Amino acid sequence: MKFTIEKKLxxxxxxxxxxxxxxxxxxxPAFVTVGTKATVKTLTAEQVRGLGAQVVLANTxxxxxxxxEDIVAQAGGFGKFMDWHGPTMTDSGxxxxxxxxxxxxxxxxKVATGDEVEDISAYEGQLAHVTDExxxxxxxxxxxxxxxxxxxxxxxxxxxxxxxxxxxxxxTSPTAPYxxxxxxxxxxxxxAKRSLDAHGKLDTEKKQAxxxxxxxxxxxxxxxxxxxxxGVLNFDGFGIGGSFTKADIGxxxxxVNAVLPEDKPRHLLGIGxxxxxxxxxxxxxDLFDCIAPTRMGRHGTLHTADGKINIKNARFVQDFTPIxxxxxCYTCMRHTRAYLAHLFRADEMTAGTLAxxxxxHFILRLVEKIRRSILDDTFHDYKQAFLARYKA
RNA sequence: GCGUCGAUGGCGGAGUGGUCAAUCGCACCUGACUGUAAAUCAGGCGCCCUAUGGGCUACGGAGGUUCAAAUCCUCCUCGGCGCA
Numbered sequence: 397m398k399f400t401i402e403k404k405l406x407x408x409x410x411x412x413x414x415x416x417x418x419x420x421x422x423x424x425p426a427f428v429t430v431g432t433k434a435t436v437k438t439l440t441a442e443q444v445r446g447l448g449a450q451v452v453l454a455n456t457x458x459x460x461x462x463x464x465e466d467i468v469a470q471a472g473g474f475g476k477f478m479d480w481h482g483p484t485m486t487d488s489g490x491x492x493x494x495x496x497x498x499x500x501x502x503x504x505x506k507v508a509t510g511d512e513v514e515d516i517s518a519y520e521g522q523l524a525h526v527t528d529e530x531x532x533x534x535x536x537x538x539x540x541x542x543x544x545x546x547x548x549x550x551x552x553x554x555x556x557x558x559x560x561x562x563x564x565x566x567x568t569s570p571t572a573p574y575x576x577x578x579x580x581x582x583x584x585x586x587x588a589k590r591s592l593d594a595h596g597k598l599d600t601e602k603k604q605a606x607x608x609x610x611x612x613x614x615x616x617x618x619x620x621x622x623x624x625x626x627g628v629l630n631f632d633g634f635g636i637g638g639s640f641t642k643a644d645i646g647x648x649x650x651x652v653n654a655v656l657p658e659d660k661p662r663h664l665l666g667i668g669x670x671x672x673x674x675x676x677x678x679x680x681x682d683l684f685d686c687i688a689p690t691r692m693g694r695h696g697t698l699h700t701a702d703g704k705i706n707i708k709n710a711r712f713v714q715d716f717t718p719i720x721x722x723x724x725c726y727t728c729m730r731h732t733r734a735y736l737a738h739l740f741r742a743d744e745m746t747a748g749t750l751a752x753x754x755x756x757h758f759i760l761r762l763v764e765k766i767r768r769s770i771l772d773d774t775f776h777d778y779k780q781a782f783l784a785r786y787k788a
Numbered sequence: 789g790c791g792u793c794g795a796u797g798g799c800g801g802a803g804u805g806g807u808c809a810a811u812c813g814c815a816c817c818u819g820a821c822u823g824u825a826a827a828u829c830a831g832g833c834g835c836c837c838u839a840u841g842g843g844c845u846a847c848g849g850a851g852g853u854u855c856a857a858a859u860c861c862u863c864c865u866c867g868g869c870g871c872a
Contacts, residue, residue, distance in 0.1 A: 432824050453823075491823045500825070507822055523825075536825040567823070609823090637823060645822095666823035687824045694827045695820085710817070740827090741815095748827045 397560060397605035397632055399661045399682075405770050409653050409680030412770040415661055417483040417559040418603070419475065422450045424661065425677045425770075427668065427763040428485060428685035429756060433458045434468065434478040436756075437690050438748040441479040446726070447756050448764070452480045453685045456552050457489035457544070461535055465555040473557025484558040485685070488549045488591075490609060490637065491666065493531045494567035497524035506639045506666065508570030508614075526566055528583055546590035554598040562635050562665075563591035565609035570639035577613040584611045585625050592629060605632035607663060610652050613639050619648060623655035633661040636681065640667075646675030653680030670699070670762060670786055674779045677766050689759045693751035696740050699758040703786050707751070712737040725757035726750075 401413040415422040429436055429449040436444050436452065444452065454474045459465060471477035475484040494506065500522045504512055523534040530545035549564035565584045568577055588608045595606050608631040612618030626634065636652050645667065653662055661682045667673070668686020676684060689699070696708040700720040705712070707719070718728035719736065727736070727750040739747035762782075769778040 428823090430824070437824075438827070455824075458824080485823095487823045492825085495823090496825065503830095505820095505822070562823080565823095635823075640822090642822095663823085668822055672822070684823095686822055687826095688822045691824065691826065691828085692821060695829090696827095697821080706819080708818095743827080745827070751827095 399633065399659065401659070403771050405678075405773070405775055408678045408775075409650060410678050410770055410775060411680065411682070412767050413661075413682065415483070415560075415682070417605075419484065419559055420450070420482045422483050422683075423764075423767060424682040425673075425763055425767050426450050426683055427673075427760050428453045428663070428683055429760075430685050430687045430690065431478065431480070432687075433462065434474045436752070438694065438745065438752050439690075439756075443726075443749075443753065444480065444756075445482075447753065448760055449482070449756065451483040451485060451683070452478075453485040453487060454478075454556065454558065455487050455489070455492075456549055456556065457492045457533070459486075459556055460489070460552050461537055461542070465552045469555040469557065475557070483560070485560040485663075486553045486556050486558040486562070487665070487685075488553065488562040488564045488609070489531070489544050490549075490562065490565035491567045492533065493524050493526055493544075493565075494569060495524075496533060496536060497522050497526060497531070498569035498572065500524070502569075502571075504569055504571055506567065506570065507645070508639060508641045510641060510643075512571045514571055514573050526580075526583075528586070530564070530587075531566070546587040547594040550591055550594040550598060554595070554604065558604065560605040560607060560633065560663075561595075563588045563606060563608045563631070565611060565635075565637060567665075568611060568613055568638050570613065570641070572613065572639075574613075574615060574618075577611070577615060577618055581611050581618050581622055584609065585622070588626055588629065588631075592631070607631055607633040607635045607661075609635040609637045609665070610656075611638040612652075614641050614644070614648060616648075616651050619651045620655050623652045627656045631660065633663060635663045635665045637665040645672050646679045649676050649681060650679035656680075668759060670759070671783060673759075673763060674766065674783065677763075677770070678775070678779070684763070686759075689755035690752045693753075693755040694748040696747075696751065698736075698751060699755050701782075701785055707733060707736045708740050709737075719754050720758075723754070723757070725754050727754040727757075 398416040401411045404411045413424050428451045431452045432455040434454050468474050525532045533542045546564040553561040564587050566580050568580050608626040610622045612622045663683035664676045664681040668688040697704050698719050712733040715733040769775040
């Protein structure tokens with residue numbers, strides 16, 4: 397993997413560049429399409445290509461459980477397995493420490509609204525438990541127990557065969573207090589070193605880029621410390637993960653990127669709302685993955701230049717205009733809001749497909765335009781114009 | 789015509805004297821979703837109001853019994869089934 401910066405935006409941390417992998421080039425900033433189980437839900441790889449997606453990210457925990465990393469390895473890696481021939485990434489399973497752990501059944505998101513109550517009490521229903529050794533998972537599929545360690549995560553990710561992979565980390569909850577974030581951060585640091593060691597032994601030819609993951613919650617000192625500590629290690633890039641506050645994603649990301657080495661790509665993990673993308677690019681991020689476009693799409697929430705709409709609302713039943721006037725996606729070129737509303741109400745699978753196509757198109761195009769606006773110095777104008785309309 | 793069973797909110801279907809504006813499912817109306825436990829989940833769903841409370845109208849229709857009826861009785865209307 398090779399990363400080059402083409403252009404930096406004066407007065408900000410934003411930059412445009414490209415990442416070269418053996419499977420192709422990624423023009424950054426870039427949105428990474430999520431294909432957790434070696435499929436972008438409701439879409440064929442052909443459709444994902446057609447959308448202009450540059451990278452697909454799959455998940456270690458999910459593919460390990462099903463169908464198992466050995467089968468994916470036999471298929472030639474998850475990209476080949478799913479017929480995606482471009483650049484690939486895998487997440488380490490660190491997010492599942494949160495989603496199946498602290499967040500399980502707790503109604504908390506990694507992006508905090510501010511109303512959450514501080515709480516780290518583990519309760520019996522959780523499917524993941526974190527120790528210094530690693531994370532014990534109880535499979536959400538069949539209840540069987542599994543231990544994930546940094547070493548195990550590297551081994552699985554090596555077999556899954558992505559171009560870029562992540563160190564094993566603990567994604568913390570926004571409800572965790574400072575003391576816990578601090579303790580967890582120290583652990584994630586140890587795991588980062590263990591990940592590097594383990595991966596170095598597997599990938600002797602340096603085929604696979606390894607990204608370290610910065611945690612630290614919403615605390616400036618912890619975020620900066622993490623960036624300093626991991627920044628000097630031999631990672632090929634960095635992921636920025638963990639919990640944020642809705643209002644200050646850009647701020648927290650800025651703390652980190654101001655410290656991280658400039659010449660390595662930074663991937664903001666799991667962020668993908670338009671406003672957050674602008675903030676994160678401005679704060680120096682190059683890559684973003686997010687399930688929001690596809691999940692929200694499947695649930696009937698669609699992006700438009702004028703903000704999000706819920707296509708299931710009664711007002712769209714007889715609306716024979718496209719989701720968004722002027723949108724060039726497959727869905728908008730051929731179908732009306734009324735048709736989508738009908739498909740959703742009729743519980744037809746095509747609804748999720750058409751909605752995912754539109755939302756992914758919207759976000760992929762948005763990040764492309766953001767990139768272009770950096771190159772031609774119109775970022776601020778574009779950001780202001782887009783957000784003014786999107787929020788209105 | 790006789791007998792018998794039934795008629796409940798948009799639909800299906802519970803309830804069978806008070807705790808019933810009425811379980812539940814569907815439909816409908818809204819909302820949430822940010823490294824996918826999620827084609828999922830949550831709330832609302834008779835009308836009105838000076839709304840963590842109050843009022844009104846309701847369980848085919850009309851009467852009646854009772855302190856109290858969706859629940860019991862009578863007649864009527866409609867429907868299923870059986871016998872003519």
